[in-house]
Amino acid sequence: MLDSASLWPPVVLTLKLAAASTVLLLIVGTPIAWWLARTSVRWKEVVAAVVALPLVLPPTVLGFYLLLALGPGGPGGWIAGLTGARTLAFTFEGILAGSVVYSMPFVVQPIRNSFEAVGGRPLEVAATLGASPWDAFWTVAIPLARPGIVSGAVLGFAHTIGEFGVVLMIGGNIPGETKVLSIAIFEYVETLQWARAHALAGGMLVFSFAVILLMMVHLKRSERRIP
Amino acid sequence: MTTGRRGSHLAATVLLTVGLLAAGPASATEVRVACAANFRDAAEEIGSAFGTATGHAVTFSFGSTGQLFAQIAFGAPFDAFLAADRARAAKAVDEGLAVAGSQFTYAFGRIALFSADTGLVHGPEVLTAPRFSKLAVAEPSVAPYGQAAVEAMRELGVLGLVSDRVVRGLSVAQAYQFVRSGNAELGFVALSQIAYHAEGSRWIVPTRLHRAIRQDAVLLVRGAGNDAAKAFLAFLAGGEVLEILAKYGYGRGE
Numbered sequence: 001m002l003d004s005a006s007l008w009p010p011v012v013l014t015l016k017l018a019a020a021s022t023v024l025l026l027i028v029g030t031p032i033a034w035w036l037a038r039t040s041v042r043w044k045e046v047v048a049a050v051v052a053l054p055l056v057l058p059p060t061v062l063g064f065y066l067l068l069a070l071g072p073g074g075p076g077g078w079i080a081g082l083t084g085a086r087t088l089a090f091t092f093e094g095i096l097a098g099s100v101v102y103s104m105p106f107v108v109q110p111i112r113n114s115f116e117a118v119g120g121r122p123l124e125v126a127a128t129l130g131a132s133p134w135d136a137f138w139t140v141a142i143p144l145a146r147p148g149i150v151s152g153a154v155l156g157f158a159h160t161i162g163e164f165g166v167v168l169m170i171g172g173n174i175p176g177e178t179k180v181l182s183i184a185i186f187e188y189v190e191t192l193q194w195a196r197a198h199a200l201a202g203g204m205l206v207f208s209f210a211v212i213l214l215m216m217v218h219l220k221r222s223e224r225r226i227p
Numbered sequence: 228m229t230t231g232r233r234g235s236h237l238a239a240t241v242l243l244t245v246g247l248l249a250a251g252p253a254s255a256t257e258v259r260v261a262c263a264a265n266f267r268d269a270a271e272e273i274g275s276a277f278g279t280a281t282g283h284a285v286t287f288s289f290g291s292t293g294q295l296f297a298q299i300a301f302g303a304p305f306d307a308f309l310a311a312d313r314a315r316a317a318k319a320v321d322e323g324l325a326v327a328g329s330q331f332t333y334a335f336g337r338i339a340l341f342s343a344d345t346g347l348v349h350g351p352e353v354l355t356a357p358r359f360s361k362l363a364v365a366e367p368s369v370a371p372y373g374q375a376a377v378e379a380m381r382e383l384g385v386l387g388l389v390s391d392r393v394v395r396g397l398s399v400a401q402a403y404q405f406v407r408s409g410n411a412e413l414g415f416v417a418l419s420q421i422a423y424h425a426e427g428s429r430w431i432v433p434t435r436l437h438r439a440i441r442q443d444a445v446l447l448v449r450g451a452g453n454d455a456a457k458a459f460l461a462f463l464a465g466g467e468v469l470e471i472l473a474k475y476g477y478g479r480g481e
Binding site: 172 | 318360366368394401408409411
């Protein structure tokens with residue numbers, strides 16, 4: 001009854017989505033976190049609030065606006081138009097864009113906290129020793145902020161694995177392209193195939209527990225390392 | 228003094244709450260119905276007509292049929308179950324969750340090919356034209372309306388032609404959303420979703436192109452002793468609701 005042939009593709013796709021999201025999140029999120037930690041402009045908390053919005057908004061709200069934004073009337077439709085397509089919805093790129101928005105606060109917040117904990121002092125020292133700001137960022141700030149970056153990456157990855165509402169709204173349930181783990185579970189519950197739902201849901205439970213446990217152990221260790 | 232007054236307020240609130248909680252489920256005039264989401268608008272109007280006719284109150288919980296089924300299986304306090312198909316109503320009877328012999332078809336659904344573009348759909352020909360890039364259909368394994376759409380496309384001989392342009396919503400509501408938001412130019416939707424407005428363009432699919440979409444209701448074991456629940460199902464099966472059914476794009480026969 002439990003043929004792995006139908007269970008695996010959503011798992012593989014989900015891992016692919018989470019990995020790609022994490023890479024993008026680190027590329028986009030780290031500069032935002034750095035700016036939020038270092039700048040003294042007054043309206044920076046407005047930017048921080050925008051980044052944090054997905055924490056409070058229901059995924060259906062995000063998904064609904066993403067559906068409009070990715071469609072022919074929005075910027076996503078314009079980008080899709082460059083390749084002759086009509087919409088970015090129902091594509092891997094579309095759900096990737098959704099995931100990046102949705103998981104952003106989970107990445108930016110820990111990295112920002114780390115940068116703030118590092119403070120300005122080590123960078124000033126680096127500058128007096130003749131390091132350029134770019135050099136100091138890579139050789140001083142990033143290594144010192146490592147625990148936060150690792151936390152952010154793990155949380156972003158795990159949060160994307162668990163994503164449901166946004167993909168549900170913009171995915172179109174296409175096998176191998178947008179039919180992720182949580183959608184597959186939904187479909188199995190819906191069609192009363194509870195054994196298959198159990199197989200995927202149980203795996204997800206174990207995975208999530210392992211991630212959170214590893215995170216906590218990692219954080220405890222890095223706390224101890226700081227004098 | 229103030230503390231005392233506050234204390235008595237609190238006591239009154241607690242008593243009132245406990246009273247309401249105790250009175251709620253025990254009251255035989257309340258009917259709790261788990262209802263497939265596609266039937267929402269019709270159900271609410273039928274519920275209020277039933278309330279006017281009998282004085283009983285109906286509370287609906289809307290959701291997807293599979294999720295409602297799962298909730299019922301784990302003891303959700305519903306008296307009746309209005310499923311989106313026959314299979315899952317029958318399964319409720321098989322599993323001892325519903326009263327044997329209580330199953331009946333309360334509505335026949337219709338599907339329509341719909342576009343938000345007013346000039347696009349005149350008939351099934353649009354499916355063979357290369358004039359669209361995405362066709363939204365409800366997931367056939369989950370949604371009876373999606374199943375009917377696939378059958379109709381097979382009957383029309385266009386299933387292979389459009390298959391790489393099909394995007395699937397997990398419910399017929401979602402298929403409609405995809406079309407309404409313009410992400411798909413075309414979609415098979417439930418007639419109930421577009422019956423009350425005249426926007427866009429549409430082709431109502433003849434019922435001979437697909438097996439009937441029968442939505443069945445059952446009396447749940449929990450509601451077996453609730454006369455109001457039985458009265459509601461009788462009302463739903465009766466002639467008084469025909470006009471409401473038609474208004475929302477449903478029928479009583481094929």
